[in-house]
Amino acid sequence: MKLLLLGAGGFIGVNLTERLIKDGKHNVVAVDIDDEKIDYLVETKSPKLEYHNLNISSDEAEIDGLVAAADVVVDLVAFANPALYVEDPVGVFDLNFTQNMKVVKQCLKHKKRLVQFSTCEVYGITPAKAAEQFGLSSDTHITPFSEDESPLIMGPVKNHRWIYACAKQLLERILDAHWKRDGFQFSVIRPFNFIGPRIDFLPSEAGGGSPRVFSHFMDALLYGKKPIKLVDGGEVYRAYTYIDDAVDCIVRIIEDNNSNCEGQIFNIGQPENELKIKELAVRMCELFDEHFRAEGDPPRPEIITVSGEEFYGKGYEDCDRRIADITKAKTLLGWQPEYDIDQVIFKTMEHFVNSHREKQKKESGEVF
Numbered sequence: 001m002k003l004l005l006l007g008a009g010g011f012i013g014v015n016l017t018e019r020l021i022k023d024g025k026h027n028v029v030a031v032d033i034d035d036e037k038i039d040y041l042v043e044t045k046s047p048k049l050e051y052h053n054l055n056i057s058s059d060e061a062e063i064d065g066l067v068a069a070a071d072v073v074v075d076l077v078a079f080a081n082p083a084l085y086v087e088d089p090v091g092v093f094d095l096n097f098t099q100n101m102k103v104v105k106q107c108l109k110h111k112k113r114l115v116q117f118s119t120c121e122v123y124g125i126t127p128a129k130a131a132e133q134f135g136l137s138s139d140t141h142i143t144p145f146s147e148d149e150s151p152l153i154m155g156p157v158k159n160h161r162w163i164y165a166c167a168k169q170l171l172e173r174i175l176d177a178h179w180k181r182d183g184f185q186f187s188v189i190r191p192f193n194f195i196g197p198r199i200d201f202l203p204s205e206a207g208g209g210s211p212r213v214f215s216h217f218m219d220a221l222l223y224g225k226k227p228i229k230l231v232d233g234g235e236v237y238r239a240y241t242y243i244d245d246a247v248d249c250i251v252r253i254i255e256d257n258n259s260n261c262e263g264q265i266f267n268i269g270q271p272e273n274e275l276k277i278k279e280l281a282v283r284m285c286e287l288f289d290e291h292f293r294a295e296g297d298p299p300r301p302e303i304i305t306v307s308g309e310e311f312y313g314k315g316y317e318d319c320d321r322r323i324a325d326i327t328k329a330k331t332l333l334g335w336q337p338e339y340d341i342d343q344v345i346f347k348t349m350e351h352f353v354n355s356h357r358e359k360q361k362k363e364s365g366e367v368f
C-alpha cells in the first residue's frame with residue numbers, strides 16, 4: 001500500500017515511519033513542517049520513504065495531490081502540548097479541527113480511507129471526579145474508559161485546556177457522521193500517554209519551551225538547572241504505553257487485515273501501567289541513580305509542588321485519571337501490549353541519556 005502520513009515528523013510519526021520502513025511492506029509518503037526529528041530516517045535514503053516538507057494549512061494543492069495518490073491517509077497533525085492549550089486556544093482549535101477538517105474533505109473527495117489520531121483526552125475527567133465536584137458520593141467506582149460507552153466529560157469553557165479535547169471530539173463526531181451518511185471509511189485512534197524515544201526536546205537544549213512532563217523531569221535530572229516541578233502535587237494518574245507497543249497496534253489498524261476497523265474508534269493504552277505523576281518523578285530519580293548516573297552529573301533534583309496556574313497559566317485543569325479499556329483492540333486486532341511500567345520508563349530514559357552523553361562527547365571534542 002501507499003501510505004500518506006501527515007505529521008510524520010512528530011514523536012509518534014517518526015516511530016511509526018521507522019517501523020514501516022523496517023517492515024518494508026508499504027511505501028511511506030511522509031509529510032511534516034518540521035524536518036528535525038525525521039531527518040535521521042530521510043538520511044537513510046530508503047526507497048520505501050518519500051519525504052515532503054509541507055504545511056497542511058497552506059499547501060492544500062500539494063496535500064490534495066498526495067491524498068489522491070495514496071491508498072490510506074494517516075493524520076497525526078496536531079498541537080498536542082498542554083502548555084499550548086491555555087496559551088493559544090484559538091490556534092489549537094484552528095489546527096486540530098479546522099485544518100484537519102480539510103484533510104477529511106480531501107479524503108471524502110478522493111474516497112480514501114482515513115486513520116485519524118484523536119486523544120484519550122476526549123474522555124475528559126472521570127465520572128467519579130465529576131460526581132465529587134457536584135458534591136455527590138465520592139466513592140463512585142472508577143471504570144476504564146470504553147470507546148463506545150463512556151461519557152465524555154469536559155470542564156467549563158473558561159478552562160481553556162479543554163479546547164484540545166473538544167476539537168478532537170468534534171472531529172471524531174464529524175467522521176462518524178460522514179460514515180453514517182456517506183459510508184466514509186475511517187478509523188480513529190485514541191492514544192493513552194505514549195512515551196519512548198524522541199518524545200520531546202529538553203528545554204535546556206532548546207533554549208526553553210514547555211514539552212510534555214517526561215521531558216521536563218529528564219531535563220531536571222540531566223541538567224539540574226531547575227527542580228522537578230509537580231503540578232498540583234502530581235496527584236493525577238497516568239498509565240504509560242511504550243511507543244513500540246503503540247506502533248504495533250497502529251500498524252494493525254492501518255493494515256486492517258481482518259477488515260474490521262471501519263468506523264471504529266480504538267483506545268491504545270496499557271491500563272496496567274498506571275501511576276501518579278509524583279510516583280513517576282520518584283521512580284525516574286531512582287532509576288537514574290541506579291542505572292544512568294555518571295561523574296559530573298548534577299545532584300538528584302529537588303521535587304517541589306507548583307500550582308497548575310503557575311506552571312501552565314490561567315485556564316488549566318487536568319484529567320484526574322484515564323485508564324484505557326483495550327478490549328476492542330485486543331479482540332478485533334489480536335493486540336496485546338508487552339512493556340510494563342518500569343521497562344517503559346527505563347527505555348525512554350535510556351534514549352534521553354544516550355543522546356545527552358553523545359552531545360556531551362561532541363561538545364568536549366571527544367567525537368567529531
Ligand SMILES: NC(=O)c1ccc[n+]([C@@H]2O[C@H](COP(=O)([O-])OP(=O)(O)OC[C@H]3O[C@@H](n4cnc5c(N)ncnc54)[C@H](O)[C@@H]3O)[C@@H](O)[C@H]2O)c1
Binds near residue numbers: 033
Ligand atoms: N503522544 C501521545 O501520547 C498522544 C496522546 C494523545 C493524542 N496524541 C495525538 O497523536 C498525534 C501525534 O502525536 P505526537 O505525540 O506525535 O505529536 P507531535 O507534536 O510530536 O507531532 C505532531 C506533528 O505534526 C506536525 N505539524 C504541526 N502542524 C503542522 C502542519 N500545519 N502541517 C504539517 N505538519 C504539522 C508537527 O511538526 C509534528 O511533527 C496528534 O494528533 C496527537 O494529538 C498523542
